[in-house]
Amino acid sequence: MQAQKVQTQKLDIAAMPVAAEADDGMRVDIFDSMAPLEAEWRALERDDFTSLHQSYDWCAAWVETFRYPLALIRGSVDGRTAFILPLEIIRTHGIRRAEFIGARHSNINTGLFSGEFLETAESGLSASQQAEIAQALRGRADLMVLRNVPLEWRGRKSPLAAMPAVENQNHAFQLPFLGAFEATLKQVNAKRRRKKFKHQTRILNDKGGYEYVIAAPDQRDALLDLFFRQKAVRFEAAGLPDVFQDAPTQTVLHRLLELRSEERSYAALEMHALRLKGEHEGHIPAVAALSRKGDHVICQFASIDETLVPEASPGELLFWLMIERLHREDAALFDFGIGDQTYKRSWCPMETTQHDLILPVSGVGHAAAFAQRGMTRTKAAIKANRQLYGLIQRLRARRGSSDAPVEEAEKD
Template sequence: MVNAHDISANPIVGAATARRRPHVTAYLNTDVNGAARVWTQLEGNPDVSFHQSRAWVKAWAGGTGTSISIITLEQDGQTVAVLPLEIIRIGGLKLARFAGTAFSNANTGLVGEHPLRDEKITPGELAAALRQAGLAADVVLFDKMPPEAAERAPFNALPRVLHQNPSFQLPLFPDFDEVLAQINRKRRKKKFRLSERRLEAIGGYRHITADDDDQSLRLLETFLKQKPARLAAQGLPNVFADAGVRAFLARLAMTRSGDRKAALELHGIELAGGAHEGTIIAVAGLTRKDQHVTCQFGSIDETVAADASVGELLFYRMIEQAAKGGDQVFDFGVGDQLYKRSWCPVRTDLVDCYLPLSLRGRIAAPLFAAGITAKRVVKTSPALGSAAAWLRGQLVRRTSSSAKSYEQHD
């Protein structure tokens, strides 16, 4: 008979009884409809972000023409995750990242409930599996991940840095007064009443929500006209100028679930009387998943009722509607701005995980990480942030001026 002491002393018996590490395998599918069954199943997990949903990825691929690499990751035959990725080139480097992440607010990958969910997969194991599957990238960047998502396999053993921007959330409750109590209820209600009075003085307003494709596209088109002026005033480039990005948003707005709810829900403030009857002076786009509402974008028309704080008014109405409808979180998304701080008692520092797959990637990965950290330092320093904003504004104005001169000459 062999006792416990004998087992620990015998290296052969000890090796035989040690727990074997699960074998990691990755499969690559380049069809956006690939892995549909498991993708749909994992998408049902409340922890999975809307930005890895089939609706988001299919709209991104269809609108922009981006090729998608869908990675299905398994450990000993059990699906650990589905990772919808796109590959972009930065100089001579091929970077794989979450599909559509340039416009997303949080990424989680599609990770399900299974016994191996928290089993660490080493960077070497994951890199070997992805190379063997044929992922043609030098580096994989899993960016804008909430900390709890980054602590699950296959991300939990990867090197990481804090993302340059945090995101901001407002917890919701069925009693809207309880929601407002988190953020100075008296002041918020006073500001809301003042906005309403100023709009009533010019004929009143309606809070509208698009309930068909025509209304969705009308509100989206208004946003795409309003936003460039606001971005230019802030010295920022128009990230919505590309035709592919516009087509992506239109596809998302016209993607509807079985209950006819749009994947991208468009809201607006429309003037209800007077000289500007029917004019839309504020627009916002929301996505919704498992009682988590995310504001994807917003815009205002500052040429009408500029003193009415119509952007704040629209947020008030949308948040009130979401709270009364049973939603649990209103997420203002990525980016540190004063209006987000004023609405949100919760700040989330997001995480960027990265994984080199090639020699070139191993050289570049630390530089990526250093670049992300440097951006964070600039954004969290008032002095450096102001200097960067000034330089950015100068570049945008010069580019715009050059473009106008070229058009006149042409």
């Protein structure tokens, strides 16, 4: 099925300011609607380097729902598009930040770059190119903050790596696929994994069995709503704010369920679940949402219901089933997303450090950038200290429930 096209507001391109040409021949333009860039945007996103979170359909769903002002940066050389940075302007505490569209719920951001630019821009965006980007944003934003950017990804260096950067407090965790399922398992102790899988299966079979569900079109919305309910319980128990509770976020996630293309191996959001049979017929103790772009699969979020069969670790069992299936579908990398949690480390031999890139635009933006870097470094230092971070998590949990889980703070 072809990906659904989301309508975007069309504005007069002639009225848009155009930045001057950089010293090295790079021309930087800025747009405040997506439609004029659609063709070149879709061409750039085909590269495996580009995160799904910067794909046209993913961004359009967020734009149409939240309707923040846009500042879409296009760099071109000799008339050929070199890169697109799809940004939206968010104002908090009087500061206007240009951020990747939908960054609050992104696991990895890369921007979009042509293959030619990735190969030739070995030193990344030059100082003059960065200055032109800042000039293009002047009057629209006080600073540009690009969060969760890996400086190297899929074997290539990011052109954004030349920008001022601070390490993000959250790392991401991935499981590379090595052809056969058994070969992949050997990266994470295959014997222990198989033993645990057999134990989980035996527990559930004794209670009547289970089935692995990939939601059909008429099941997707209900399963996503179940995730919202399950996750709300977990957040409350852990004493954490529910980042999925606001109506616009729930609306855009429902919209993403419709965006898929078998031809391009693209699925913006796909719902998976474990459903019990027999004694607890119909009960769903684990839900996960996967996104796919090419051979890269991301677990965007997951939830569990521990009121039944917690001893079977249904969430872990669901990951086994999803990963086993994806081996048959030519995936190359299963991404557990950002957030350091025990279950992710148990599955993942690969840990990716991400950075926040901060480019001041205005005078107040310089002060805000200083504060932003300091806050991020403080969070990173706390998370690097396992004893201190564990204490903070336990204190959070006690505010909610004495027996609450303490592994829910993934993106704070």
